[in-house]
Amino acid sequence: xxxxxxxxxxxxxxxxxxxxxxxxxxxxxxxxxxxxxxxxxxxxxxxxxxxxxxxxxxxxxxxxxxxxxxxxxxxxxxxxxxxxxxxxxxxxxxxxxxxxxxxxxxxxxxxxxxxxxxxxxxxxxxxxxxxxxxxxxxxxxxxxxxxxxxxxxxxxxxxxxxxxxxxxx
Amino acid sequence: xxxxxxxxxxxxxxxxxxxxxxxxxxxxxxxxxxxxxxxxxxxxxxxxxxxxxxxxxxxxxxxxxxxxxxxxxxxxxxxxxxxxxxxxxxxxxxxxxxxxxxxxxxxxxxxxxxxxxxxxxxxxxxxxxxxxxxxxxxxxxxxxxxxxxxxxxxxxxxxxxxxxxxxxxxxxxxxxxxxxxxxxxxxxxxxxxxxxxxxxxxxxxxxxxxxxxxxxxxxxxxxxxxxxxxxxxxxxxxxxxxxxxxxxxxxxxxxxxxxxxx
Numbered sequence: 096x097x098x099x100x101x102x103x104x105x106x107x108x109x110x111x112x113x114x115x116x117x118x119x120x121x122x123x124x125x126x127x128x129x130x131x132x133x134x135x136x137x138x139x140x141x142x143x144x145x146x147x148x149x150x151x152x153x154x155x156x157x158x159x160x161x162x163x164x165x166x167x168x169x170x171x172x173x174x175x176x177x178x179x180x181x182x183x184x185x186x187x188x189x190x191x192x193x194x195x196x197x198x199x200x201x202x203x204x205x206x207x208x209x210x211x212x213x214x215x216x217x218x219x220x221x222x223x224x225x226x227x228x229x230x231x232x233x234x235x236x237x238x239x240x241x242x243x244x245x246x247x248x249x250x251x252x253x254x255x256x257x258x259x260x261x262x263x264x
Numbered sequence: 265x266x267x268x269x270x271x272x273x274x275x276x277x278x279x280x281x282x283x284x285x286x287x288x289x290x291x292x293x294x295x296x297x298x299x300x301x302x303x304x305x306x307x308x309x310x311x312x313x314x315x316x317x318x319x320x321x322x323x324x325x326x327x328x329x330x331x332x333x334x335x336x337x338x339x340x341x342x343x344x345x346x347x348x349x350x351x352x353x354x355x356x357x358x359x360x361x362x363x364x365x366x367x368x369x370x371x372x373x374x375x376x377x378x379x380x381x382x383x384x385x386x387x388x389x390x391x392x393x394x395x396x397x398x399x400x401x402x403x404x405x406x407x408x409x410x411x412x413x414x415x416x417x418x419x420x421x422x423x424x425x426x427x428x429x430x431x432x433x434x435x436x437x438x439x440x441x442x443x444x445x446x447x448x449x450x451x452x453x454x455x456x457x458x459x460x461x462x463x464x465x466x467x468x469x470x471x472x473x474x475x476x477x478x479x480x481x482x483x484x485x486x487x488x489x490x491x492x493x494x495x496x497x498x499x500x501x502x503x504x505x506x507x508x509x510x511x512x513x514x515x516x517x518x519x520x521x522x523x524x525x526x
Contacts, residue, residue, distance in 0.1 A: 132420035132432040140450040154333040169364035184340040
């Protein structure tokens, strides 16, 4: 009977400790994670091809011309059909690589997935914030280890005292 | 030498006669059937080679003709055409561009080399970009996840609308400087269909669509990527990247998968 009581109290305290630890951690470090998720309509995820075609009319016309004239460069098109280059303004950006990290924008689109872009951005443009987050993570781990052992020790001592008291009774 | 013990169950009996026998010989050419019974030794070999029978094809190289089209919110247009090469082992990504001008961009694991025809190459230090490329992810059959498991995003909820399975993700507060607050990822029949990014006020700031999937064996690749970005006034900018003539495991142009300028 006493053994069962001792085991039950120990398990209860351990469970309580675990619950408090995990919940406190979640609320301490992810306080805003509990807000409501966005709820988008299915139509948002559908591509409207007609709108896209309308927007890309000039570019598609230039592309079709280049497909018919393989190997033509900008200079060649400028001589043969300059009207197709009206509004074409990406030459400088493409050539000097003025995009983020010195990478041209088209390579950003081609090379990196959307998560990759964010990860690289986090690791470069936001270095201080990333470092702080890393230090914060390490510090919180140390604090929680200390708290865990202190509280676990107290719980074990309390359980032991309860068992001793029960024995004495 | 004592005879090897026989398997108690005749697993391959249907493959011993008629057309079944021919099929059986094609599938298990190295295994001899002993009176319709498999020996333990042969069965062991069968188990060892089983994964290779079904998953033997590895895709490690990809080349394709690409076209990148742009239409900015201010009405300006952009067009880039050329050929792209990628090797997942060397992690070298090469763009041979012919429009608007002949030039090369080579991105290695630690640097980026660019050269316009007739000019000296420009080299910049850089690291780790290619692992997030659509080419690397596709060759490693992890395009559906898009590297999400390695991202700082946390899953908020999963929803189903029509034939789409939509998962909502959020950046943790430690990255509060980022313009992106939420991301919604829609999959259709297990394939990545679209990605919607939202700011912290849940306004849509960009959409990406993955269309015209090419499927060859275990290789799955979207041949058309559409990216729509919205500025502060809600005016969209469009970027469309198309891939054609995709060649897998190209071993005829080894020089294209090396870092040298050619």
